[in-house]
Amino acid sequence: MSNITTHNLGFPRIGAKRELKFALESYWRGESSKDQLTSVGAELRQRHWAHQAKLDLVPVGDFSFYDQVLDLSFTLGNLPERVQSFHGDTLDNYFRVARGRSAAGAEDHAACCGGVAAGEMTKWFDTNYHYIVPEFTAATAFSLDASRLLAQVAEAKAQGIKAKPVIVGPVTYLAIGKAKDNSNKLALLEQLLPVYADLLTALAAAGVEWVQIDEPILVTELSSEWQDAFRTAYAALSKTKVKLLLATYFGQLQENIALACELPVHGFHLDAINAQAEVATLQAQLPQDRVLSLGVINGRNIWKTDLNTLLDWLEPVAKQLGDRLWIAPSCSLLHVPVDLNSELSFDAEVKPWLAFALQKLDELEIIATALNHGRDSVSAELSANREAIEARRLSPRVNNPAVKAALATITPELGQRRSAYTARADKQTALLQLPKYPTTTIGSFPQTAEIRQARSQFKAGQIDDTAYTAAMKAEIERSVREQEALGLDVLVHGEAERNDMVEYFGEQLDGYVFSRFGWVQSYGSRCVKPPILFGDISRPNAMTVAWTTFAQSLTAKPMKGMLTGPVTILNWSFVRDDQPRSVSCYQLALAIRAEVLDLEKAGVQVIQIDEAALREGLPLRQSQWQAYLDWAVESFRISANGVGDATQIHTHMCYSEFNDIIASIAEMDADVITIETSRSDMELLDVFDHFNYPNQIGPGVYDIHSPNIPTEAHMVQLMQKAAERIPAERLWVNPDCGLKTRQWPEVLPALRNMVAAAKTLRA
Numbered sequence: 001m002s003n004i005t006t007h008n009l010g011f012p013r014i015g016a017k018r019e020l021k022f023a024l025e026s027y028w029r030g031e032s033s034k035d036q037l038t039s040v041g042a043e044l045r046q047r048h049w050a051h052q053a054k055l056d057l058v059p060v061g062d063f064s065f066y067d068q069v070l071d072l073s074f075t076l077g078n079l080p081e082r083v084q085s086f087h088g089d090t091l092d093n094y095f096r097v098a099r100g101r102s103a104a105g106a107e108d109h110a111a112c113c114g115g116v117a118a119g120e121m122t123k124w125f126d127t128n129y130h131y132i133v134p135e136f137t138a139a140t141a142f143s144l145d146a147s148r149l150l151a152q153v154a155e156a157k158a159q160g161i162k163a164k165p166v167i168v169g170p171v172t173y174l175a176i177g178k179a180k181d182n183s184n185k186l187a188l189l190e191q192l193l194p195v196y197a198d199l200l201t202a203l204a205a206a207g208v209e210w211v212q213i214d215e216p217i218l219v220t221e222l223s224s225e226w227q228d229a230f231r232t233a234y235a236a237l238s239k240t241k242v243k244l245l246l247a248t249y250f251g252q253l254q255e256n257i258a259l260a261c262e263l264p265v266h267g268f269h270l271d272a273i274n275a276q277a278e279v280a281t282l283q284a285q286l287p288q289d290r291v292l293s294l295g296v297i298n299g300r301n302i303w304k305t306d307l308n309t310l311l312d313w314l315e316p317v318a319k320q321l322g323d324r325l326w327i328a329p330s331c332s333l334l335h336v337p338v339d340l341n342s343e344l345s346f347d348a349e350v351k352p353w354l355a356f357a358l359q360k361l362d363e364l365e366i367i368a369t370a371l372n373h374g375r376d377s378v379s380a381e382l383s384a385n386r387e388a389i390e391a392r393r394l395s396p397r398v399n400n401p402a403v404k405a406a407l408a409t410i411t412p413e414l415g416q417r418r419s420a421y422t423a424r425a426d427k428q429t430a431l432l433q434l435p436k437y438p439t440t441t442i443g444s445f446p447q448t449a450e451i452r453q454a455r456s457q458f459k460a461g462q463i464d465d466t467a468y469t470a471a472m473k474a475e476i477e478r479s480v481r482e483q484e485a486l487g488l489d490v491l492v493h494g495e496a497e498r499n500d501m502v503e504y505f506g507e508q509l510d511g512y513v514f515s516r517f518g519w520v521q522s523y524g525s526r527c528v529k530p531p532i533l534f535g536d537i538s539r540p541n542a543m544t545v546a547w548t549t550f551a552q553s554l555t556a557k558p559m560k561g562m563l564t565g566p567v568t569i570l571n572w573s574f575v576r577d578d579q580p581r582s583v584s585c586y587q588l589a590l591a592i593r594a595e596v597l598d599l600e601k602a603g604v605q606v607i608q609i610d611e612a613a614l615r616e617g618l619p620l621r622q623s624q625w626q627a628y629l630d631w632a633v634e635s636f637r638i639s640a641n642g643v644g645d646a647t648q649i650h651t652h653m654c655y656s657e658f659n660d661i662i663a664s665i666a667e668m669d670a671d672v673i674t675i676e677t678s679r680s681d682m683e684l685l686d687v688f689d690h691f692n693y694p695n696q697i698g699p700g701v702y703d704i705h706s707p708n709i710p711t712e713a714h715m716v717q718l719m720q721k722a723a724e725r726i727p728a729e730r731l732w733v734n735p736d737c738g739l740k741t742r743q744w745p746e747v748l749p750a751l752r753n754m755v756a757a758a759k760t761l762r763a
């Protein structure tokens with residue numbers, strides 16, 4: 001029998017109970033010491049390694065106090081220029097780059113290095129994990145500090161762990177960074193490589209045999225310069241004494257497959273979930289002395305693997321590859337929650353269908369045992385797995401014939417408004433009687449301590465439904481009164497009753513379940529708990545109509561109905577793997593459409609459908625963008641466009657980069673789109689201008705991420721810049737985004753200034 005090596009690419013660092021989050025936040029508040037924080041870190045590493053001890057190789061260096069890319073920037077001595085004069089504690093400096101610091105907060109260093117802007121954050125490939133973007137200039141110089149990695153290797157060894165350090169490779173490191181001076185990042189490669197080589201040499205000296213070097217950029221479109229950078233880099237790094245496992249994940253190699261095979265490394269890891277079709281080519285093209293590591297357990301979702309089907313496919317591959325085959329999850333398990341066994345009160349039917357990080361490692365172990373010793377040696381595990389997979393496949397909660405039938409009736413007409421924009425706009429103007437430069441907000445008002453307390457008491461059964469509803473209605477009334485006093489034109493109810501813009505809808509839809517501890521790191525100490533879309537989606541009852549009509553009953557001004565769009569609900573959930581994402585999205589679209597029509601029937605004249613996450617669903621490869629945009633836009637259109645001409649549809653998106661997607665945004669055909677522009681000085685409206693975007697736009701004039709109160713003059717100026725690009729009669733005045741994270745004492749003066757700005761503009 002064969003001898004397959006098992007390993008893991010990375011483990012979630014946050015802790016099954018989010019221990020790291022709480023330790024970090026307590027340290028940042030000054031309530032615990034650095035020693036307390038570092039000992040929580042050491043405990044987590046120790047515990048996580050113990051969980052992985054059965055693997056042949058265990059990742060080391062995947063732990064981080066904030067972000068593994070920022071860790072690497074420190075290892076490579078690449079700190080942003082503005083913090084290079086830092087002295088004092090390294091960990092504090094690290095957090096200063098991660099989170100920024102206001103000059104006022106840094107008493108000890110006020111004179112030398114007090115205030116500093118946080119490093120920019122962006123999404124790690126197509127995940128919801130955000131890393132701190134490495135900063136480069138033509139003058140960037142690197143210098144090695146291997147201490148963190150070496151200390152963790154020593155720690156792992158002391159624990160008897162077979163350590164495999166994990167680092168991001170040099171090409172990906174350059175590719176995902178930003179040249180602050182627009183210089184050519186690739187020019188830095190030559191200087192960067194010796195530092196990487198020294199790092200690898202130091203690891204070899206510490207007794208490390210294998211290093212996992214992550215180059216996920218290989219699954220994206222690369223110009224020939226970047227392809228050459230791979231050749232240069234790995235020719236240089238192959239001279240060191242460690243064995244390199246070059247890891248790619250999240251997608252297919254496609255045109256880079258030959259390049260991947262030619263690089264002089266000792267092993268190659270392929271995401272066999274996303275790139276299963278490439279395994280055969282890789283087997284044929286990879287030189288015979290290379291290890292081929294296959295990521296066979298999905299590191300991006302929470303579903304149990306169909307182990308029997310996997311073995312049907314994997315056994316012949318294993319026979320051919322013999323000892324050269326390694327197996328692992330497809331990517332780091334950073335993107336899934338830690339332990340399903342933490343869930344004590346989970347939906348009993350659905351729970352056996354799931355696997356979180358620890359359960360995924362168990363699956364890996366079963367697969368390895370089956371390959372090494374035959375399926376008989378794990379027959380009980382395999383038949384239990386078969387049962388769970390079958391139960392899920394056959395469950396009536398997964399398959400709802402009525403939903404499938406409804407989906408089959410979708411036609412292009414469903415997404416089509418009755419009249420063109422101009423005809424609709426006339427009717428809406430007549431009905432709504434809005435002034436020029438109408439004012440509105442994006443939906444939420446501050447989620448006060450009282451709101452949160454009422455919700456947690458309600459969830460804990462300490463107050464009943466009547467008391468909870470009364471508390472929320474009081475908050476809604478407060479928001480309405482404040483908005484009337486401010487003189488806003490289109491009001492919102494304030495979303496007091498919503499914990500989260502996706503969870504709130506998921507909880508009311510059939511086909512969703514929720515975990516209690518299913519946290520996944522988003523950035524730093526911030527975690528999200530994505531709802532789990534497991535079955536065909538239907539809407540048993542109206543979800544928002546009662547709250548909206550209550551709010552409308554309080555005022556003569558138009559009240560916006562507020563919904564989350566299908567694409568955003570999809571992109572912020574764990575979704576099923578047994579049908580295309582597009583199908584789940586269309587199901588969500590039909591549910592939201594029913595809600596939109598119910599709101600309209602109840603007399604709501606303005607309905608906003610938020611699509612904050614539309615852009616983040618874009619695939620890694622541009623060649624696949626259009627296919628995604630086609631079904632995403634169609635889903636939005638289905639949800640929104642069943643209304644009559646006089647009903648005004650708004651949508652909202654939390655960004656302003658529309659360069660590549662402006663045509664799709666226009667196709668959505670929302671009467672009004674509100675976007676985030678206050679920090680960009682309105683230049684980002686150029687895209688709308690050049691495209692001749694035909695409908696109305698509300699470019700944000702109030703940066704809601706900051707506690708600062710924008711002045712009237714500043715907002716007038718921003719709107720004047722907007723009016724240079726978009727005709728004034730198609731402009732709205734509004735903040736960048738919802739106000740739920742702000743306090744009333746900040747919000748009221750800011751909105752007062754905003755309304756004053758609109759009045760000045762009208763005059």
Ligand code: GLN
Nearest residue numbers: 442443444610612654738
């Ligand atoms: N309506 C939501 C709110 O105001 C929109 C939030 C978002 O776009 N992220 O909170």
Ligand code: ZN
Nearest residue numbers: 653654737738
């Ligand atoms: Zn937003």
